[in-house]
Amino acid sequence: MRRAGCGGRRSLRIAAVLCLLTASLGLASCTECGVGIIISPIVITWPPPCQAVSLVEDFSTDVIADGTWTRSGDTVSVDTGSGWLVIQTGDGGGDFARRDVGFALPITFEARVRLVSGGNDYKTPGSYLYFSDGTYIKITFLTDVDPGDTHGGWLFDGWTFISIKGPLAENQWITVRAEIRTDGGDLWAKEDADADFTHIVSKSWSVPDELDYVRLKQSWDSICNVDYVRIDGCRR
Numbered sequence: 001m002r003r004a005g006c007g008g009r010r011s012l013r014i015a016a017v018l019c020l021l022t023a024s025l026g027l028a029s030c031t032e033c034g035v036g037i038i039i040s041p042i043v044i045t046w047p048p049p050c051q052a053v054s055l056v057e058d059f060s061t062d063v064i065a066d067g068t069w070t071r072s073g074d075t076v077s078v079d080t081g082s083g084w085l086v087i088q089t090g091d092g093g094g095d096f097a098r099r100d101v102g103f104a105l106p107i108t109f110e111a112r113v114r115l116v117s118g119g120n121d122y123k124t125p126g127s128y129l130y131f132s133d134g135t136y137i138k139i140t141f142l143t144d145v146d147p148g149d150t151h152g153g154w155l156f157d158g159w160t161f162i163s164i165k166g167p168l169a170e171n172q173w174i175t176v177r178a179e180i181r182t183d184g185g186d187l188w189a190k191e192d193a194d195a196d197f198t199h200i201v202s203k204s205w206s207v208p209d210e211l212d213y214v215r216l217k218q219s220w221d222s223i224c225n226v227d228y229v230r231i232d233g234c235r236r
């Protein structure tokens, strides 16, 4: 007597072939049932769920020498004694350090930074968040905000002309935090003496859902330090 749902030898061969094909594609699992084989569909979710992941860099080791970070040239180095990334100027500015990320959005970016000297009114290094299509969101602060200016205050997907918590002098540490979503983001800043971050601005945009890499860059003739970078996101 055959069991319900199970066939004879011919059915068994057909079921076995179907099972091998579907299982090899990850579409089913196979269970023996008497003389037959039951093929059970596997539910696949797409896109696959994200696994929470964090990147924390405190520059306590020479992450340029070990290749974790790359740089524009030898004007960029790690001061392991202080635990800082040091970005100096070469011949005209734009010197940077880069770290590949590859996180899916949303991400939270946080960095404690300071301008040591120079900069033509820029008072922080620039944090550039590059997406998978080559576009980027830049975060920096420029003190010079005069009536009619087309630039000034915090830069967060365009100049905001907002100066809340913006450093006004050299050697003033500031910690920036940005939440980056595919449809927009928020920027916060915190001075060392502050217990909490202060919200600066909310923006709307449309960006790809992958943060490809981060660049930390100086402006003009500036020398800049970065104490740490932390990025929280997820990886598929």
Ligand SMILES: [Ca+2]
Pocket: 058, 059, 060, 082, 083, 084, 226, 227, 228
């Ligand atoms: Ca540090």
